[in-house]
Amino acid sequence: MEVSTSIGPQFQESTKYYRGRPVAQVPGWAAPPETYKVYESYLERVALPEPQTGGAPLWDAIAERRSQRRFSGESLTLEELSQLVWATQGLTGATGGIELRAAASAGALYPNETYIIAQAVDGVTAGVYHYDIRAHELGMLAEGDYSEDLSQACLEQTWLKRAGAVFVWGAVVARCAWKYQNRAYRYLYLDAGHLGAQLQLAAQALDLGSCNVAAFFDNEVATLVGIDGLTEVAVYLTAVGRV
Numbered sequence: 001m002e003v004s005t006s007i008g009p010q011f012q013e014s015t016k017y018y019r020g021r022p023v024a025q026v027p028g029w030a031a032p033p034e035t036y037k038v039y040e041s042y043l044e045r046v047a048l049p050e051p052q053t054g055g056a057p058l059w060d061a062i063a064e065r066r067s068q069r070r071f072s073g074e075s076l077t078l079e080e081l082s083q084l085v086w087a088t089q090g091l092t093g094a095t096g097g098i099e100l101r102a103a104a105s106a107g108a109l110y111p112n113e114t115y116i117i118a119q120a121v122d123g124v125t126a127g128v129y130h131y132d133i134r135a136h137e138l139g140m141l142a143e144g145d146y147s148e149d150l151s152q153a154c155l156e157q158t159w160l161k162r163a164g165a166v167f168v169w170g171a172v173v174a175r176c177a178w179k180y181q182n183r184a185y186r187y188l189y190l191d192a193g194h195l196g197a198q199l200q201l202a203a204q205a206l207d208l209g210s211c212n213v214a215a216f217f218d219n220e221v222a223t224l225v226g227i228d229g230l231t232e233v234a235v236y237l238t239a240v241g242r243v
């Protein structure tokens with residue numbers, strides 16, 4: 001079959017698994033990549049309340065979920081933010097020495113790091129934060145109101161300015177490519193899709209509005225959260241706010 005020379009079909013074709021073509025091989029289980037990004041220091045740490053389970057039925061959340069872009073601008077609570085981060089990347093189990101998180105990830109490699117642009121969250125200074133998963137804390141990377149920059153970086157989607165918090169997922173490519181080579185580029189996005197979907201359901205369960213965003217100037221979003229856009233790429237965003 002003739003494959004178009006444009007990059008999309010080329011990528012799809014050359015990362016397919018075929019019988020008779022070697023599938024991605026792990027270069028050595030002895031040296032798996034680090035699945036947590038560790039910052040030497042943060043400007044400030046925000047401890048998140050203990051996540052709660054029980055409560056809102058999943059079926060209602062699925063039935064009622066809708067993308068919301070009209071936020072009231074009122075603040076989220078720290079408890080709500082805690083639930084939201086936990087519902088996507090919180091630690092929920094372990095097997096064979098591997099820590100497992102709320103959302104599924106190819107090969108349990110969890111390439112996506114969570115950044116949060118806090119715009120209106122009770123008790124949280126506006127700024128850019130990184131989610132420290134093991135500590136269940138937010139670490140501040142930059143202080144300030146970044147709502148205008150974010151909106152501009154997302155193709156002038158001005159509705160983003162009234163969100164309480166905007167989640168940005170940045171994928172550490174090597175973490176996934178270590179096992180899957182170029183096919184990893186599929187998995188980064190699949191993984192991020194799970195994160196966005198789970199975050200929307202969690203937001204719905206808390207009676208909050210949310211909307212996923214994939215229309216953005218990649219390097220501008222990367223710069224906003226302090227990643228290089230090459231070894232760690234901005235893949236997806238989800239805005240959450242009160243409606």
Ligand SMILES: Cc1cc2nc3c(=O)[nH]c(=O)nc-3n(C[C@H](O)[C@H](O)[C@H](O)COP(=O)(O)O)c2cc1C
Binds near residue numbers: 069212213214216
């Ligand atoms: C991968 C993906 C990217 C999206 N990007 C945007 C976006 O950049 N801006 C936006 O306003 N909505 C965006 N959306 C939301 C879709 O427009 C929305 O999911 C769709 O209209 C269906 O509506 P529903 O989510 O209410 O069911 C995106 C959704 C997905 C799944």
